Amino acid sequence: RMNSGSYDYSFKILLIGDSAVGKSSLLSSFISNCVVQDLTPTIGVDFKIKHLTAQGKRMKLTIWDTAGQERFGTLISSYYRGAQGIILVYDVTRRETFVNLAKTWAKEVERFSTNHECVKILVGNKVDKDSEREVTREEGMALAAEHKCLFFECSAKTRENVHQCFRELILKILEVP
Numbered sequence: 001r002m003n004s005g006s007y008d009y010s011f012k013i014l015l016i017g018d019s020a021v022g023k024s025s026l027l028s029s030f031i032s033n034c035v036v037q038d039l040t041p042t043i044g045v046d047f048k049i050k051h052l053t054a055q056g057k058r059m060k061l062t063i064w065d066t067a068g069q070e071r072f073g074t075l076i077s078s079y080y081r082g083a084q085g086i087i088l089v090y091d092v093t094r095r096e097t098f099v100n101l102a103k104t105w106a107k108e109v110e111r112f113s114t115n116h117e118c119v120k121i122l123v124g125n126k127v128d129k130d131s132e133r134e135v136t137r138e139e140g141m142a143l144a145a146e147h148k149c150l151f152f153e154c155s156a157k158t159r160e161n162v163h164q165c166f167r168e169l170i171l172k173i174l175e176v177p
């Protein structure tokens with residue numbers, strides 16, 4: 001945690017999960033007030049910065065997006081280094097993205113995230129496509145409980161629950177001693 005003139009805290013937050021679950025869309029949806037458009041995947045790590053105030057504290061959030069690196073099945077350890085928050089994303093309409101989170105990404109996080117106080121949140125995205133749902137809310141809640149994560153279902157497209165999800169994560173990070 002840093003202290004500087006323009007903010008009280010600086011937090012690094014990561015987005016993790018399979019390709020096309022909506023990580024970049026969630027980030028855009030949170031950062032700007034624009035409606036999400038189709039994004040072209042890019043190569044390398046991408047990050048965005050957002051300043052906000054919560055509970056009277058000014059915060060600088062640096063949110064890292066894999067920008068396609070997840071297709072290689074692993075992320076470089078510097079991606080994880082020093083992160084205060086990790087957002088684990090799956091697509092509620094594609095069961096394999098949920099299974100992969102449990103199998104692959106949760107293990108990666110445990111292996112590489114050096115900060116043991118790191119707050120995790122499991123996010124089921126694309127709830128606007130409810131008729132195509134392959135993962136129930138209950139299953140999401142159970143996986144979150146197993147990995148000691150917060151849990152949210154949201155839609156980057158309609159922006160339902162997106163701000164609540166980031167807000168919940170930030171409030172939890174602020175509680176870390």
Ligand code: GDP
Pocket residue numbers: 017018019020021022023024025026036037038039041068125126127128129154155156157158
């Ligand atoms: P990433 O690879 O995990 O960063 O996923 P993207 O953000 O690139 O999203 C992959 C595709 O899913 C894009 O075509 C998005 O427009 C679409 N998408 C992302 N979030 C949602 C959502 O909440 N609902 C719907 N219906 N589509 C979404």
